[in-house]
Amino acid sequence: MTPLTVTNSRLLPARRNGYRSALRDAEPKHVNPIIRAIGVAVPDESVSQHRAADIATELIASSERQQRAIATLYRRSGVETRRCTVLEPQRDAEHAEQSFFEPRRSASDGGPSTAERMVRYEQSAGRLAAAASARAVNESGLLPERITHLVTATCTGFSAPGFDLGLIDALSLSRGVQRTQVGFMGCHAGLNALRVAQAYCRADANARVLVCATELCSLHFQYSDDPQTIVSNALFADGAAAAVIAPDRSRAASGDGCDRPDWRLADHASLVLPDSADLMSWRIGDNGFAMTLSPRLPDLIAEELAPWVDGWLANHGLRRSDVGSWAIHPGGRRILAAAAASLELTADQMAPSEQVLREYGNMSSPTVLFILRELQQRRAQLPAVMLAFGPGITIEAALIT
Template sequence: MASLLSVASAAPRHQADRQLSTTQAQRMSCRTAREASTVEKLHRRTGVENRGSVLLDQAPSGALTQSFYEALSVDAHGPTTRTRNDRFAIEAPRLAVASAAQAIELSGCEASQITHVITVTCTGFRAPGVDIDLIEQLGLPATTQRTQIGFMGCHALINAFRVARGLVAAEPAACVLIASVELCSLHYQYGYDAQRIVSGSIFADGSAAAIVAGDDFNGSHHLGGLGEIAATGSCLIPGSRDAMSWLIGDHGFEMTLRPSVPELIEANLAGFLENWLAQENLQLDGIGGWAVHPGGTRILDAVEKALGLATQKLKASRDTLRRHGNMSSATLGFVLEEFNHASVPRPWVMLGFGPGLEIEVALIR
C-alpha cells in the first residue's frame, strides 16, 4: 500500500492582484488602447484574483514592482531562454525546499528516513538540479535515490504519485519525498496574441510536496495520513495532439492552449472515468472529493458538465485558481491541501490534463 502521509505547499513571498497583472500584461503585449482594453477584459474573465511570482519585489513605498521584463516598446521578445532558466536555478530551490520541509514535518517522519526523492517541473532545468538542492539543504541521506519528472505539464503531480506508488510496491520499506516546483511567470510571451495572452493571464508560481511511504516503512504512517494512493490511470484523447502544447522557444517556453480544449475534455472524460472507476468498484456518485486541476474556469466548467457535478464539488479547485492562479503541476498539491484542511471525505479523485491531449487520474482512498 502507498500511504500518502502529508501534502504541503509554498508560494512566493509576493502576489500580484488582477490589476497589477493586467497592467504588466498590457505593458508587454499592447501597442494600442484597443489592444489594452481587450487584455483587461480577458483578465477579468479568468477567475484569478491573485498570483504569486518570484519576479516581484516590494519598493520602499510598498508598491510591487518587477524588473525582469522590459516594456514591449523597449524589447519585442523579452529575456532569452538562457536568462529565464538561469533565474529558475536561483528561485526554484527556495520554494521546493520550503514545501518539502513542511511536508516532512507534517508527515511525522525525519529527513534522515527519506529513501527516494521525485522532483517535478516543466518550467526550468539544470543539473545538478532541484533534487540535489533538496538532499543538501534538507539533510537527506547521501544515498537518497532520485527521479525527475520533467516537461509533462499540469498533470505531472499525478505522474509523480504513480511513480511513488510503484517505488513503495517494489520496496515496501521506502519513504518517498515528492517535490513539484513551477515558475510559470518566467515564461511570459511578448506580443499581442490571444492564446498567449490567455495563458499569461492565469499561470503563476508555486511549489507542492508530499510524502509517500510503503507498508514496511519504519515511521509514523500507521498513525494516519491523507489516505492510500490506490490506483492511477491515463487516457490519450484521439485527434487532440494540437490542442495543447508546451515548447522550448528562443525567448522562454511557449504555451499553446486552443479554445477546443474544454470541448475535448467534456466529450471524452465521462466514458473513460466511468470505466476506470468501475475497475475499482466505484461510480461517479461514490467519490467524496474531486481534486481537479484548475487549468481555467472553462476547463472546470467542462468537467462539471461532463460528470454532472454540482458546482460546490469543485470549490477547492476554484478557490485555488482564484487565490493562486494555475501553478502547473504544483496546483493539485494546493487542492489536496484544501481537502485535508476541510476534512473532505474520501475517496478522492485527482484529475489533470496536459499536452497530448492527455487525461491523468489518481484515486486516494
C-alpha cells in the same frame, strides 16, 4: 475488443481464461501507500489580477484594442491573486512591481532570452522546492535521513545540478537517496510523480518517498497579443508542492507517532486522446517557453472525460456518485466548467479547485497537490479523485481511498 483480441479469444478461449485466472491468483496483494503529509510553498510577493493586467498592458499593449483585450481576458480568468518570483517587495498585491521584463521595444522584441530566464529559474526554484519539501517532511513525522527516494517534477526550467540535488543539502537527506525526475510533462506531472512514488512503495516495504513538484511559470511571460497567449499569461503563476508517500506498514514500524487519517494512493490511470496533439503545446523558444492552448480544448474535455472516468471507476466497483471529493486541475476557468459539466459535479464539489485557481492561479504541476491539501484541511470525504490535463491531450487520474 480489438481485432487481435477477437482472434486470440477464438483460438484459445479456454486456455486464455485459465491463464488470466492463474495470473490473478499469482498477483501480489499490494498495500496502497499512504500520503503521510503535503507541504506547499509560494513566493513571498503577490499580485492582484487587476494589477497583473496593468503590468501586461505596460509591457506589450500598443493600442487601445490590445489594452481592452488584456483587461477582459485577465478579468475572465477566474484568478484573483497570484504569487510570482519576478515580483519585487511591495506593501500589497495592488502595488506589485517587477523589473525582470521590460516594455516591448519593437514588434520583434520577445523579452528576456531563454538563457536569462533559466538563470532566474536556477536562482529561485531551489528555495521554493526546499520550503515545500521541508514542510512535508516535518509534517510527516519522518526524519529527513529516512527518505529513501526523491521524485521531482518540473517543466518550467532546466539546470544541472538541479533543485533535486539541492534538496539533499537543504533538507539533510541521505547521500544515498535515489532520485527520479519527471521532466517537461506539463500540468499533470504531479500525478505522474505520485504514480512513481506509488510504484516505489509497492516494490519496497521500506520505501519512504518525497515527491516535489516545483514550477516558475511567471518566467515565461510571452510578448504577444494573440488571445490564447494572453489567456496563458493571465493564468500561470509560481509554486511548489511536496508530499511524503510511504507504505502503510511503515507507520507502525517507524514509531513516528503520526495520528492523522490515512489517505491512500489506490490507483492511477492515463488516457491520451486521439487527434488532439495540436490543442495544447509547451515548447522551448528563444524567449522562454511558449504555450499554445486551443479554445476547442474545453469542448473535448466535456465530451470525453465522463465516459472514461466512469469506465475506470467501474474497475474499482465505484460510480461517480460514490466519489466523496474531487481535485481537478484548474487549467483555466473554462476547463473547470467543462469538467464539471461532463462529470455533473456540483458547485460545492468544484469549490476546492476553484478556490486554488482564484487564490494562486495555475501553477502547473504542483497545483493539484494544493487542491488535495485543501481537501484534507476540509476533511473531505473519501474516496477522492484527482484529475489533471496536459499536452497530448493527456488526462491523468488518481484514486485516493
